[in-house]
C-alpha cells in the first residue's frame with residue numbers, strides 16, 4: 001500500500017512503520033494521521049505480522065509534535081476534530097492486537113510523546129528528548145497525553161511535565177519510567193528488532209492475549225480484572241499453540257508456533 005507521509009516495511013513477522021517528514025522533524029499533520037490510520041488498519045488485517053516497530057525518519061526526531069503550522073489557524077470545531085482524529089490513531093495503536101515498540105530516535109514532543117505513549121514498549125536512543133510543551137503554545141495535549149502520561153508514570157511526574165512543558169533527556173525519561181530503556185543511538189533499531197524478534201518467537205495468541213489483559217484489565221477494578229485474566233488464560237487452552245508450547249517443554253525442544 002502507498003502512503004504519502006509514512007514508510008512501511010515488512011521483514012518476516014516484523015513490520016516497521018516510519019513517519020517520514022524529516023524536514024519538519026516528522027510533525028503530525030492530517031495526512032500523516034490519515035496514513036497512520038490506514039497503515040494500522042492494514043496491519044490489523046495481516047495476521048502474518050506479529051510485532052510492529054514505530055519510528056521517525058532522519059537522525060534527529062521521532063516526532064516533534066503535531067504540526068504547528070497546520071494547527072495555527074484552526075477554529076475550535078476543527079481543533080476538536082483534529083484531536084479526535086489523532087486520538088483515533090493512538091487508540092488504534094494501543095488496541096492493535098499485537099505489540100507495538102516505539103523506537104524513539106530523537107525528539108518525542110507533544111503529539112510525538114503522545115504517539116510513543118500509545119505504544120506498548122518504548123526504547124530510546126541516547127539522543128531522545130521527551131516533553132509535552134503544549135502549554136508554551138497556549139494549548140494542552142490533545143492526543144490523550146493528559147490521560148496516558150499519568151497512567152504510565154504516575155500523576156506527580158506527569159503533572160510536572162504537563163504544567164512546565166520541560167523537555168527531558170533519555171536518561172531522565174528512563175528514570176521516571178517513561179521509556180523502558182535507553183541504548184546508544186546507533187544500536188536503536190537493532191535493539192528494537194532484537195526485542196521484536198524475541199516477542200515474535202513466542203506464542204502469538206498468548207502475546208495477543210497478554211496485551212489484551214494488560215490494556216483492558218488496567219481500566220477495571222482488580223477483582224474484575226483478575227476474572228478477565230482467568231477468562232483469557234482459559235481461552236489459551238482452546239489453541240494448538242498451548243499444546244505445542246507445553247509439549248515442546250516436556251520434549252526439551254524449542255516450540256514451533258505456526259501463525260494462527
Ligand code: HXC
Pocket residue numbers: 023024025027064065066067068069082083086107109110111112133134137140141142143
Ligand atoms: C511544525 C515543526 C515542528 C512542529 C519542528 N518543526 N517542529 N513544524 N510543527 N511541531 C519544523 C521547524 O519549523 C523547522 O522548519 C524544522 O522543523 C526544523 O526545526 P528547528 O526548530 O529549526 O530545529 P531545532 O532548532 O533543532 O529545534 C528542534 C525543536 C523545535 C526543539 C524540536 O523544532 C521545536 O520546539 N519544535 C516544536 C515542538 C513542539 O512544541 N511540539 C508540540 C506541538 S503541539 P523550517 O521550515 O524553519 O526549517 C502538539 C499538540 C498535540 O503536539 C495535540 C494536537 C491535538
